[in-house]
Amino acid sequence: MNAVTFGALVRRWRDRLDPADAGFTRTAKSRAPGLRREELAGLAGLSVEYVLRLEQGRATNPSTQVVAAITRALQLRRPERDQLFRAAGLLPPQDGMVDHHVPPGVQRLAARLGDVPIGIFAADWSLVWWNQMWNALHGDPSVIPQPERTIVHMLFGTGPAAAYLRPLRSTAGPEAFASTIVADLREVSERYPADARLAALVAGFRQSSPEFERLWATAGPSPLISDEKTVTHPEVGDVTVDCDVLTVPGADLRIVTYTAAAGSPDADKLDWLRVTAGQSYGPVARTN
Structure with a gap:
């Protein structure tokens, strides 16, 4: 796994996702554009600490299920999803298999x-x-x-x-x-x-x-x-x-x-x- 690349991709795509597109209400207290780490963790069913470790490159070898959950939470398109899988050292989902990706x-x-x-x-x-x-x-x-x-x-x-x-x-x-x-x-x-x-x-x-x-x-x-x-x-x-x-x-x-x-x-x-x-x-x- 390229931990640095994986973490950088997660942070980049988290920062670009408008909370409204994920169903959250943007408030005046929002400190910066993009999805908060806590919101990403909640959407992906992960702990905030684990998401932080992934972004910092301190957590390695995430499972296929974890990467799939993050791709859905970040609303990645298929090429981006495949890029994140490869950054995690995993093969992207193959053609001919039931796809769990939600566009x-x-x-x-x-x-x-x-x-x-x-x-x-x-x-x-x-x-x-x-x-x-x-x-x-x-x-x-x-x-x-x-x-x-x-x-x-x-x-x-x-x-x-x-x-x-x-x-x-x-x-x-x-x-x-x-x-x-x-x-x-x-x-x-x-x-x-x-x-x-x-x-x-x-x-x-x-x-x-x-x-x-x-x-x-x-x-x-x-x-x-x-x-x-x-x-x-x-x-x-x-x-x-x-x-x-x-x-x-x-x-x-x-x-x-x-x-x-x-x-x-x-x-x-x-x-x-x-x-x-x-x-x-x-x-x-x-x-x-």
Whole structure:
């Protein structure tokens, strides 16, 4: 690892990122342009001390997950992302693999929709970006160990991932959500046959989960469509929302949003969650 180059790149790109583009409110007390070190640490899911050590070249050999988290937090474009990976002594993500990179424009758009619960998923249904309203509605995904932060683990796994998912009902039926995810994952597996991590994810659940195996064996074309879901929240009770899945052409991402009609009781519940979510602290993004 070229620690000096890595740290210099992180500092340079942190200084150029407008806090507003990351969902933070610029105040008169802001000492300098750019993202504060504390804000970068929060977005990347790292400690402030560790970010400082990286920038000063005192921390070496950051993991792939750490570098990926920093690239997303800094909203780097692909050439810059690859440059940061190489500065860390790592190979950039290769073609033919599921890409967890969230383009800067997508992050800016999501950051400006802070009143809407938003989660951004990679093609393998790994959760790679979410905001405070997602936390408020569903709970903080950072409690889930990084390798298990996927919808597949939430639906078919055990442990923290399964415990994270709050009771969720769909108007399409009790099995509709799970069958749609499995059908989409099967299609994704056909598009990324060289992705070893994706193959291991599928093989592991086909062996460990009879329900996953049954749905996998019967999966047919199942396009991702809008749905009405009811989330049982521990503080406000049932919240019925429209769930829409938006795709990003060229990035193979899924942007999941939850909205309620203005003036409805469910919109009032989301408003209450928004007030208590601490939106002034900005969005939350973690590596997965």
